[in-house]
Amino acid sequence: MAREAxxxxxxxxAASLPLVATGCxxxxxxxxxxxxxxxxxxxxxxxxxxxxxxxxxxxxxxxxAPALAGSLRPLLDQHxxxxxxxxxxxxxxxxxxxxxxxxxxxASPPGARVPxxxxxxxxxxxxAEQAAAQTLLAALTAAPPSLAQLLASIAASEASHAxxxxxxxxxx
Amino acid sequence: xxASPTTAVRALQAALAAEHAAVYGYGVAGAHLAxxxxxxxxxxxxxxxxxxxxxxxxxxxxxxxxxxxATAYRLPxxxxxxxxxxxxxxxxEDRVAAAYLGLVALGDPxxxxxxxxxxxxAALRAVSWRDRSLAFPGLELPAPRPAPSAVGxxxxxxxxxxxxxx
Numbered sequence: 001m002a003r004e005a006x007x008x009x010x011x012x013x014a015a016s017l018p019l020v021a022t023g024c025x026x027x028x029x030x031x032x033x034x035x036x037x038x039x040x041x042x043x044x045x046x047x048x049x050x051x052x053x054x055x056x057x058x059x060x061x062x063x064x065a066p067a068l069a070g071s072l073r074p075l076l077d078q079h080x081x082x083x084x085x086x087x088x089x090x091x092x093x094x095x096x097x098x099x100x101x102x103x104x105x106x107a108s109p110p111g112a113r114v115p116x117x118x119x120x121x122x123x124x125x126x127x128a129e130q131a132a133a134q135t136l137l138a139a140l141t142a143a144p145p146s147l148a149q150l151l152a153s154i155a156a157s158e159a160s161h162a163x164x165x166x167x168x169x170x171x172x
Numbered sequence: 173x174x175a176s177p178t179t180a181v182r183a184l185q186a187a188l189a190a191e192h193a194a195v196y197g198y199g200v201a202g203a204h205l206a207x208x209x210x211x212x213x214x215x216x217x218x219x220x221x222x223x224x225x226x227x228x229x230x231x232x233x234x235x236x237x238x239x240x241x242a243t244a245y246r247l248p249x250x251x252x253x254x255x256x257x258x259x260x261x262x263x264x265e266d267r268v269a270a271a272y273l274g275l276v277a278l279g280d281p282x283x284x285x286x287x288x289x290x291x292x293x294a295a296l297r298a299v300s301w302r303d304r305s306l307a308f309p310g311l312e313l314p315a316p317r318p319a320p321s322a323v324g325x326x327x328x329x330x331x332x333x334x335x336x337x338x
Contacts, residue, residue, distance in 0.1 A: 078307040085308070137288050145277035152276040152288035153308045156269065156295035160305035163296055 043143050044090045047151060050132050051083040054158075057114075057128055061121045064114045068121060075125075075161045082154045089147065119167070126165035133158040180283060181236045183274040184227055187290070190271035191224040192241035197264040200247065204257035213261060216297050220268070223290065248316035258301050259316065265298035269310035 058076040062069045115121045136155035140148040163169070198217035205213050228238035251260050272294065275287025295309035306312055 074304065078305060081307040133292070137285070137292075140276065140288060141281045141284055145279075148284060148288075149273045149276045149311070150308075152273060152291050153269075153311045155288065156292040156309040157305055157307055159292045160295050160299045160309065163299050164305060 039142060040144055040147060041090065043139050043147065043151075044086060046139065047136065047154070048083065048086050048090065050135060051079055051086060051154075054079050054128060054132055055083065057125060060114045061125055064116065065118050065121045068118050072125070075164065078157055078161070082157065085150065086154075089150070122165045123167075126162045129158045129162040129165065133162065177234050180275075180278055180280060181231060181234050183278055183283075183287075184231050184234070185236070185239050186274050187268075187271045187287075188224060188227040188231065189239050190268045191220050191227060192239070193245055194220040194264045194268050195224055196241065196245050197247070197260055200251055201257035201260045201264075204251060205254050209254065209258065212300065213257070216261065216265075219293075219297070262298045262301040263316045265294045265301065266306075266309070266313050269294035269298070270313060273310040 055076065058072055058079065062072055062076070115124050133155040136151045136158070140151040140155070143151060195217065198213055198220060202210055202213040202217060231238040247260065248263055249256065249259070251257055269291045272287045272290040275283050276291065278284055278287070291310050295306065298309065299305050306314070
């Protein structure tokens with residue numbers, strides 16, 4: 001859709017503004033502070049940060065409890081899909097933005113203690129999924145329509161993960 | 173932005189149509205299920221009836237006429253056994269989730285939140301049927317894939333047209 005394409009271009013432009021401003025200030029010096037990002041961009045960046053954190057949590061749990069890796073892998077893969085879809089909205093492919101590093105599932109979540117037992121590890125992820133879904137549901141009211149739909153869909157996916165991680169489910 | 177009542181009514185009507193189809197479809201699915209599965213189908217059928225009535229009330233409150241259920245729905249594939257019934261239930265929930273995503277695009281924050289909660293509920297019911305999650309409930313609509321035992325022959329799947337999700 002043309003409208004959607006336009007929105008993405010606008011988002012991409014907004015995302016690159018701070019970089020441009022920084023680049024200019026080197027030569028000119030003393031420029032005003034970079035413009036604050038549009039609300040869309042802030043919502044997207046927060047959602048991207050949330051997905052990145054979830055991916056690192058899964059990585060930490062799978063490292064600590066390798067027996068869970070098989071059952072967690074499909075959920076981790078879906079988080080990677082979420083992240084890719086969110087990132088695709090922020091910066092146009094080939095738009096010359098900074099290269100995106102792919103999130104490492106081996107990076108530890110900051111300040112997190114990964115529980116030792118499989119049951120506790122699943123509970124840890126379940127709570128994280130529930131919280132992530134709630135955060136997205138709260139954020140989507142301020143988002144433009146199509147981003148709100150994506151956030152609602154991802155929130156539903158994360159709530160689904162929480163259900164699959166509940167005690168008594170398979171591998172639970 | 174879509175703040176006009178007309179747009180809201182259109183999105184609510186689409187959700188209502190999906191709920192009508194789900195009520196019909198769960199009736200079919202339940203007839204082929206037994207035990208815990210049948211109880212689950214009955215529970216979800218009741219949930220969709222309640223959602224249908226809520227939507228109809230919301231539409232009436234906006235001074236519009238709620239859409240009626242169709243007299244008959246074409247199923248996306250033949251449902252002749254429990255496996256196909258389970259696949260149908262998940263299919264119905266995917267369609268319901270997609271319909272409620274239309275509400276999430278509205279300007280009214282209450283309708284948005286209502287729609288987002290309904291997408292989540294549909295996704296959770298779908299998980300309980302297919303035992304796995306989707307990355308993008310409502311946005312991704314997996315092709316209806318009847319269980320192998322429901323097809324039996326090496327014939328291609330029937331065309332997924334005109335579905336039970338209206």
